[in-house]
Amino acid sequence: MSETQSDEEVPLRDRIAANPRPALQWLAGAIVLLAVEFGAFIGVIIQLALTVVRLLPSNPGAAALASAGEAAESIPTLLTRGLIPNQGYQTASGEWMGTFLGLEPAYAWLLRVVLIYAYAFVWLGWFWVGYRWFRDHYRYADWTPRDDVVDRLRSHRWGQFGFVLVLAFFVLALFAPALGPTTVDANIQSPYTHYTKYYDDEIESVSNVTVGTANLGSTSQGAGGENVGPWSYDDYGRFHPFGTLTDGKDLFTFMAAGARISLMIGLVSLMIAGFIATALAMLTAYYKGLADLAAVITSDSIQSLPVLLVLILASAVFGNTWIANLYNGAVLLIAIFSVTYWPFFWRALRGPALQISEQEWIDAAKSFGQKPRVIMQKHMFPYVVGYLLIYASLTLGGIIIAVAGLSYLGLGITPPTPEWGRAISAGQPYVATASWHISLIPGIMITLIVVGFNALGDGIRDALDPQSEGGEETGGEAAVAGGGGA
Template identity: 55%
Template sequence: MSEDTSTLREETTEREGLALRTRIRNNPRPFLMWAVPMSILIAVEFGTYAGIVLGALDALVLGVTGLLDVLVGLVSASAEQMIVDVQNTLVSTLRGAGGFTDNIITLFSRDVIPNQGYQTGPNSGWNGTFLGLPPAYAWALRFSLIIAYSLFTAYWTFRGWLVYRKHYREADWTPTDNIIENLRDHQWGQFGIVVLVLFLTMAVFGPALGPTTVERNIQSSYEYTIQYYSEEDGSVQTTYVGQANFGSKSKGGSQNVGPMSYDDYGRFHPFGTIPNGRDLFTFMMGGARITMIVTGIAIIGAAIIAALLSMFSAYYGGSVDLAVLTTADGVVSVPQLLLLIMVSAVFANHWLGQILDGGMLLALVFAFTTWPFLWRAVRGPALQVAQEEWILAAKSYGQTPRKIMRKHMFPYILGYLLVYASMSAGGIIISLSALSFLGNGLGISAPTPAWGRAISLGQDYVSGPSWHISLLPGLMIVLLVTGLNALGDGIRDAIDPETVGDEGEEAAAGGGG
């Protein structure tokens, strides 16, 4: 045994049974070397992160209290009113805090690096933009800095896990270690990770990534004004954003603002505009946020249910396994589209259906209809690990079922769960986009951006100069779904490297079936 291995084993033995705080206090240097840079990374964008957290809490409070309101209202009107009062108090507090965080200036905000400005003459410089740069250059600078910041933050977060594994984790080894080490050499899986990080960046930093914001350009366009140089009058004019949008429509022919171009009001459009003149890139960033939120809620909810039920059914077996199997078969028999239509119709005028602009109900339906597929995928590994010697040894030593499931079974099935969850997430994204494409009260409610609605708006112009309206959103959906499938493939190969190649193709075909 080498000296490094012996030293690491001694450190691991010393950490066993100690609380994480104690372990860090006994050896603070590695933690501080990671935590100080991480604190700086969080601090420069604290307002963004705080807004995301408060928004998620707001949606969670509305969703949970909304469900309780519906259920309790069937029994007691007084209890229902009490739930509503609690909801109003919590929501008011969260939105008050959200208003405070909205005023916090972040490093990469459009207040620090503005890209919207105007000229005073046909060949003059730009006023109001960062360092007087043309709007396209100012936007590209902010966009590049945010992407670089996001990728580095993702790397540094992973670096924190490495520090924890080496210096502070109780266990010397877990099944996750081999998966991550194999994944670090898997280029296709790494492609999936990069794609996922980029789309998460769009969801988190969407208001700063776009040349404008959803509120200014889409939701409240007649509450904001812009200045621009008018060639007809030879002077600087002021107009409402909505009026400028009216003059910047993309409807084919000569009425078109294509990708990487300016409109007549000096506004730069990286992806061009849509038929009502709104900026397509901003529309896509807003759609990325609601898509990732709804998909995240759905797949996390489905994964939690599947993991819990798979461990319960594998640990106890017998009638418990049969009951879960029967329940899963019953859920699978319910047509997903029919259930989505029914839920949308029932809660069309209920405030519960307005949470996340209808996204919360969609997420709950997707979670409810997805968990049986994840459960079936991880039930086999759960049954296998339940029969291992270390599980039987843990039972003989008197460990509780809850501890056995958490410490011995869950780490083993986690990799398999991630494989099928990432692939199922792609299906949810496609379904969500399809609902928004169909419209008629389905999908995300307007005017909140939705990728499927953008494709629907541009379907009449695919063969003309306004091809970008449908094509670019479609390519983004394909890229995200491909990235998630690549991530699933990478995790699958990392779990069992022998499946790479021909055997991997056979395994993939079997899993897809």
């Protein structure tokens, strides 16, 4: 009996029911890891739901979701700013008050960052354990082509380098509220409604000052002593890992929040564009003829337009409309990227989809009377999705650059919402001064992220297609290998 037939006769849930111990052990470990950050995860889910609700005309349930979000933030978690605080003040004796265990704010913040990234790598390791247990206990075959793909990716050093950079970026975006030395609301959105404590040497006592006032005294404008550089403190005892912006706001907090915006725009755009391209690739490969011709003409028409100019034009034209106000302009950018990028994906998937549609098992499925939807879903999709992953990883970095470029030009995401390109634009006049960090650090981070996504894409391509690094398999055979297996 073939592996495919066996898997269809005995569903995965039945295999787990016959041997539940490994699955329950993995689930128990996952629950423990999730419990550590339960409040943060619930908060992220509620924020996503709140974002979707605010896109609706009447905002139904927005108030209830906002209250639930506040309640979720009050749930104790291991890696939050409240448990490992880094904001405090230094007394005349040099002792730090209000920080975790009385540590200097820089070390308290660094401890929290190390723990958060360690937590992320533990999750990564636990997923790998789950994959190995699935192979050992719930999969019929001792080997599938997918095992070779995983092994090739594990030995691909350039791809692993890219994976580490991409993972670091994802963690920065996902844990942005905890990674920043301060909060976006306090330091960027509403600085004059929040207060910070500091030790006033003149009156020799602790004083309160609004964060907005403290920011005005902590600007980085490259003139004389008006600069708070990387890994330094301002006059109010606040630690700034990347220094401050021209208006005194913390650059690291700005970058972490901006990473979340860029990642959200990139992922949603890729999902929409990838869905359109994949559906069209399978439809045109299956039906060919007029369907393929119509898709070719449409995609060629869109691809003939300069993407950057289209982005600038669309952002300028729709900049004052209602759609530009949805999620501070992010929805408009998602719509533009989705429309302009699906033809590139479709062109990349069209060849593999046509190649698979000519295989003998597709003809066999047709002769057995399977519906076209079933054939495309079960027999064609698994073999084109590998190429989609390759081009998606290569494209995501380009979208991040495009979003930063639009923000640099004053388009796209509306202020004061953090976006990396706006930091580069603000710091450009000070590149040759003591405030070089405002433009240089965001520029270096954008470069690293793009290199990371490109390296990961190269690794996925070489793992799926050994021919790309001198193997004997053809591209079509590699596509089959990449999608096959139970």
